[in-house]
Amino acid sequence: MTDSYNITAKPRSKIRDVWDQFKSHKGALLGAIIFFSIVLLVMIGPFLWPFDANQIDIRSRNQGPSLLHPFGTDQLGRDTLARMMAGGRTSIAVGLAAMALSLFFGSFIGVTAGFYKKLDGILMRITDLFLSLPLLPLLLVMMLLFREPLSEAYGPERGMFVLIVVSIGITSWMPTARIVRADVLALKEREFVLAAKASGTSDTLIILRHIMPNVLSPIMVSATLGIANGIITESALSFLGLGFPPDFPTWGRLLNDAVDYIQQYPERVFWPGLAISLTVLSINYLGDGLRDALDPRMRKR
Amino acid sequence: MLSFISRRLLISIPTLIIISLVIFLLLNLAPNDPMAQVPLTVPPEVKQKMREALGLGQPLYIQFLKWLIQFFWIEPQVFIDYLFDTSFSEGKQRVISWQTRSPVMDIIVQRMPQTLWVVGMSYVVGILIAIPIGIYSAYKQYSVFDQVGTFVTMIGYSVPPFFTGVFVIVIFSVQLGWLPSIYDTTHSVVDWETFKIQLKQMVMPVMVLALQTTAMINRFMRATMLDNLNQDYVRTARAKGLSEWTVVMIHVLRNSMIPVITVIALNVPAIFGGAIITEQVFKVNGIGQQLIGAIYANDLPTVQTITFMFAVLIVLFNLLADIIYGILDPRIRYD
Numbered sequence: 001m002t003d004s005y006n007i008t009a010k011p012r013s014k015i016r017d018v019w020d021q022f023k024s025h026k027g028a029l030l031g032a033i034i035f036f037s038i039v040l041l042v043m044i045g046p047f048l049w050p051f052d053a054n055q056i057d058i059r060s061r062n063q064g065p066s067l068l069h070p071f072g073t074d075q076l077g078r079d080t081l082a083r084m085m086a087g088g089r090t091s092i093a094v095g096l097a098a099m100a101l102s103l104f105f106g107s108f109i110g111v112t113a114g115f116y117k118k119l120d121g122i123l124m125r126i127t128d129l130f131l132s133l134p135l136l137p138l139l140l141v142m143m144l145l146f147r148e149p150l151s152e153a154y155g156p157e158r159g160m161f162v163l164i165v166v167s168i169g170i171t172s173w174m175p176t177a178r179i180v181r182a183d184v185l186a187l188k189e190r191e192f193v194l195a196a197k198a199s200g201t202s203d204t205l206i207i208l209r210h211i212m213p214n215v216l217s218p219i220m221v222s223a224t225l226g227i228a229n230g231i232i233t234e235s236a237l238s239f240l241g242l243g244f245p246p247d248f249p250t251w252g253r254l255l256n257d258a259v260d261y262i263q264q265y266p267e268r269v270f271w272p273g274l275a276i277s278l279t280v281l282s283i284n285y286l287g288d289g290l291r292d293a294l295d296p297r298m299r300k301r
Numbered sequence: 302m303l304s305f306i307s308r309r310l311l312i313s314i315p316t317l318i319i320i321s322l323v324i325f326l327l328l329n330l331a332p333n334d335p336m337a338q339v340p341l342t343v344p345p346e347v348k349q350k351m352r353e354a355l356g357l358g359q360p361l362y363i364q365f366l367k368w369l370i371q372f373f374w375i376e377p378q379v380f381i382d383y384l385f386d387t388s389f390s391e392g393k394q395r396v397i398s399w400q401t402r403s404p405v406m407d408i409i410v411q412r413m414p415q416t417l418w419v420v421g422m423s424y425v426v427g428i429l430i431a432i433p434i435g436i437y438s439a440y441k442q443y444s445v446f447d448q449v450g451t452f453v454t455m456i457g458y459s460v461p462p463f464f465t466g467v468f469v470i471v472i473f474s475v476q477l478g479w480l481p482s483i484y485d486t487t488h489s490v491v492d493w494e495t496f497k498i499q500l501k502q503m504v505m506p507v508m509v510l511a512l513q514t515t516a517m518i519n520r521f522m523r524a525t526m527l528d529n530l531n532q533d534y535v536r537t538a539r540a541k542g543l544s545e546w547t548v549v550m551i552h553v554l555r556n557s558m559i560p561v562i563t564v565i566a567l568n569v570p571a572i573f574g575g576a577i578i579t580e581q582v583f584k585v586n587g588i589g590q591q592l593i594g595a596i597y598a599n600d601l602p603t604v605q606t607i608t609f610m611f612a613v614l615i616v617l618f619n620l621l622a623d624i625i626y627g628i629l630d631p632r633i634r635y636d
Contacts, residue, residue, distance in 0.1 A: 129319055132619060134611030136574040137592060141327060141604055144596045232461050236578055239463045240593060252463075259467055259582075262482075266471040273464035281459035 021293040028289015031282040038279055042088035051079035053086035053249055062265065071271055075261065080254075084271055087249040092227075092279070094164055094234040094250070099226030101169030106176025107219055111207055113177065114184025124181070127174050135171045139233065142167045143242040156245050164243060168233050176222040183215045217294035224287030228280045235276050251276045302627065309623050313616050320612045321372075325365050328605050347402065350394075371396050372609065376406050400600040409588060409607065415486050416587030420576045423507040427514025428565060434515075435522025435561075439530060440549060450519065457516025462575055466509045466582035473505065480505055484585040506583045513575055514568070521564050525557040559629045566622035570615040 022028055046053070051069075056076045063073045071080035113123035143163065150159035187193060188211075196206050231251075237243040238252030246253070251272045258268035375393045382388060395404040438447040474482035481502050490496045529535065530553055538548045577589030584590070588607060595603035 129316060129323075132316055132612065132615045133320060133323065134570070134574060134608055134615060136577055137604075137608040137611050138324070138327070140577075140592070140596050141324075141608060144599070144604075145328070228459070235461060236463060240578065240581060242596070255463065255467065262467065262471060262475060266475045269464075269467045269471060273460075273468060277456075277460040277464055280461070281455060284455060284459050 018293045022289050025289035025292055027285045028292070031285030031289065034278065034282040035286055038088065038275070038282070039092060042085045042092060045085040046082065046089070049079075049082055049085065051082040053082045054078065054247060055082075072265075072268070074257065074268070080268070080271060083249045083254060084251075084275060087251045087254050087272065088275060088279075090161075090244065090248070090250040091231050091234055091252070091276070094161065094168070095227040095230035097161075097165040098168035098172070098230035098233075099223055101165060102173040102226050102230075103176060103219060103223055105169060105173035106222065107180050107212075107215070109173065110177040110180025111184055111211060111215070114181040115188060115203070115207060115211065120181075123177075127177050130171070131174050133171070136236070139167050139171060139237065140240065140242055143237060147242075157248050160244050160248075164234055164237065165230075168230050172226065172229055172233075176219065176226070179218045179222065180215050183218055184211055187211055187214050220294065221287055221291045224283050224290060228283040228287070231276065231283075232280055305627050306624055309620055313620050317613065317616050318369075320616070321369065321609055322365065324605060324608050324612065325368060326361075328601055329361065329364065343402075350397075368396075368605075372606070379404075379406065396602050396606055398595070398600055398603045400595065400598050400603065405603050405606045408591060408603070409610070412586060412588045412591045415484075415585055416573070416576055416580065416589065419484070419503065419506050419580070419585055419587065420510065420572055422503065423510035424514055424569065424572055426507055427511035428518055430511065431515040431518035432522055432561070435519045436526055436549070436554065438519070439523045439526030442527060447523075450523075454516045454519050457512045458520070460512075461578075462509050462513060463578050463582055465512060466505070466579055469505050469509060470582070482583070484583045486586050506579055506585060509582070510572065510575060510579050514572060517568060518561065518565065522557065522561050525560050526553060529553045529557045559626065562629065563622045563626045566618050566625055569618045570611060573611060573614060 022032075056078060057073070058076060062075055063069055065072050069079050069081065071084060073079055074083070109123055109127065113120045113127075146163050147160070150163045153159060154162055193206060193210055196210055201209075234243060234250060235252030235255065238250050239256045241256060244250050244253055246257075254272035255269055255276070258265070258272065261268055371394065375395055378393070379395065396406065397403070398405045398408060401408065434450050438450045441447055470482045473480045479501075482505075484502050484506060488495065488499060488502070490499050530549075535548060535553060538552050539545075543552075573589075576587065577592060579585070580587045580589040581593060588610075592604065592607045594600075595607070
């Protein structure tokens with residue numbers, strides 16, 4: 001009677017299973033810890049740290065690391081640690097917002113294309129079309145063209161934030177849409193959807209109650225990759241000087257500023273670059289672990 | 302096979318036209334006046350000519366049509382003239398840059414070799430590194446080599462080129478002083494000494510771009526090798542008594558290369574996109590830097606042309622990847 005062991009064991013929830021599998025992936029666990037520490041640091045750090053990111057102190061400019069300024073100061077005497085935290089706030093906020101937007105577009109188009117056969121052809125052609133657009137040049141062009149009108153409408157910082165988030169959002173939803181569509185196509189033929197349909201459930205309710213919960217795992221994996229993509233794209237734009245205004249710190253902007261002083265103070269490029277790389281690396285590991293954990297075939301009992 | 306290719310070719314034509322329309326509309330419907338940024342030093346008759354070249358003031362569809370004609374009809378004529386010394390394009394209005402007042406295509410032709418040289422070299426180097434590593438990683442899955450390889454791949458995936466580029470400049474140019482941080486495109490190779498200088502200035506940009514390529518292709522190579530290594534035909538081949546080398550390097554590798562070659566073709570345009578940033582870091586005056594310069598200077602014709610050329614590259618290599626896949630894998634052809 002080997003089965004008795006199973007009967008006495010408590011039933012396992014899906015979340016528990018996922019967590020157990022996730023835990024066994026050491027890189028993913030470490031990635032999650034590092035990512036959430038960075039998020040925590042940039043969220044509450046500025047409240048605890050005595051220096052403001054834009055507080056100019058010209059007498060203590062260009063200092064190396066010291067107890068007062070652990071990361072040193074820049075050419076205007078602004079504390080680099082404070083700027084790093086403020087920059088991280090913007091970069092991560094951009095990453096999260098762009099991810100949310102791109103997930104919204106991606107899942108909406110994916111679910112619609114998968115569920116409604118009539119719309120499938122046209123929506124997938126649009127997806128293919130977007131995939132053949134040269135994204136980085138187009139992003140740069142969007143920055144060039146819409147920077148001023150949006151800055152006038154919402155103010156220089158918020159306008160830029162809206163512009164960057166929307167631009168990244170509408171240029172990065174395609175992979176999500178494709179994955180979600182493929183999953184929905186398979187799900188649509190399953191018995192529980194048929195049963196729901198037979199009992200007169202409306203399409204909207206079928207999608208919300210039966211389809212969406214089942215495509216959540218690919219969406220979550222895309223979410224992690226979306227944050228990473230958002231952060232990298234924002235940094236690239238800021239690095240090219242087409243992102244946020246100069247006095248508004250983001251990691252890419254800080255890196256761009258540091259490059260001007262690369263001969264005199266080469267160590268300055270290190271911190272923002274490390275922050276971007278570490279964040280993206282940890283998110284990618286997190287996404288890897290999440291993909292394995294959410295895939296029932298990968299789960300070992 | 303012919304119908305397969307022609308079908309793919311036919312699909313790509315409307316795609317290209319729609320993409321050009323998207324780029325065109327984005328640039329022309331944007332809420333700013335394209336002529337406002339032209340310097341006052343530009344004489345009025347040139348300004349008038351530029352307006353005509355752009356078809357400004359006319360309905361949008363005529364502007365678009367004119368641009369299409371300039372790009373697809375007049376520019377190829379110029380190219381034919383250049384090749385065969387004919388005079389098809391005499392007196393016809395070409396796409397003119399607002400910055401230099403010379404035809405955009407002429408500048409692109411001047412800038413292209415630098416980009417191709419750096420980008421092409423990095424791509425080849427990246428592939429040459431990635432494939433052997435991918436094969437060995439898959440063959441010795443979960444070994445130390447595999448773990449290290451996967452980690453390096455992850456780094457190449459996550460660390461953006463504008464940091465790796467700046468980082469190697471700090472180490473090799475600023476701290477050690479071994480390599481120049483700026484790519485000198487006027488440098489010409491005549492003897493061994495100048496060849497060494499050329500090699501030195503190419504190492505950093507090429508390696509930075511190659512890291513990205515390596516990461517991407519190595520990841521893919523490893524995955525497809527793993528897929529194939531667990532297949533039945535591998536067991537059969539081993540059971541027949543074939544040597545391990547023959548099994549892996551001939552049977553498995555040949556099958557694994559099919560998707561990898563497609564990925565290699567598909568990612569050529571992406572590498573050009575990445576080159577925009579790398580060129581900016583190392584001050585290579587290639588096509589990416591031309592684009593950035595044009596964006597700063599509000600030089601819309603140049604921006605439009607270069608962006609569209611990137612789009613053409615993407616569509617072209619998508620097509621190429623499809624065709625290669627069809628040639629290599631007969632199952633794809635008959636879908």
